[in-house]
Amino acid sequence: MADETVKQEQKHITLIVKNQVGEEVQFKVKLNTVFEKVFKAYSDKKGVQNTKFLFDGHRIKATDTPADLDMEDGDTIDAMLEQLGGSQRLSQ
């Protein structure tokens, strides 16, 4: 039983991160890798900050793992730029 769990966690899956303009970056991750590492690798590669990552409409947390989110090989993630509509309120 214990051996099986270890095996599961060491299995690699490929995740595809897609941005607004359709550019894709693929990541090979273990099921128990925390997303913090993926986020960092993505911003290093793309040179962007302030990205939020959505899977099935849920914002992925840095502490989540693919196993937490029931991810499978080949699943796609949306990388969206954080943006704020309107202008910031000016102080009076």
Place this chain on the structure above:
Amino acid sequence: MSLAAARLAQERKAWRKDKPFGFIAKPEQQPDGAVNIKKWKCYIPGKAGTPWEGGLYPLELRFADSYPDTPPECYFPAGFFHPNVYGTGKVCLSIVNPQPIGSWKPSITLAQILVGIQELLDTPNIQSPAQMPAYQCYRTKRAEYTQLVRKQAAQYPPLD
């Protein structure tokens, strides 16, 4: 597994591997955790550069046992402001209307339906209105129409 359920499981699989950016589509999860494959909760992002931009519009797809011979019924929330949406929220669009009125074909995928409805948002068909308020406003008071569309977009902010 019925034909409808098998096709829907396949659609879900295809969607997970390759989906249009910013869209969400998944079968409804019931309170007990069971999945209802015949009813999907979807979200359509408003297109950039249109007054619909910034909104993430909830859409429910209801599949009959006869799917894919018959198209799913597509519903925005009741009262949704758009010339081709009925008061109930039901979307009137050729590709999701059965033949001979419409042009539904069993080969049309879920992604095609959702992208088609996104396209419809900013390109209403004024020859075939489904509700009076949005139709009349579009015809006679375009500036006000655009204003109301923007207001509606603000009512459906992106999920977080």
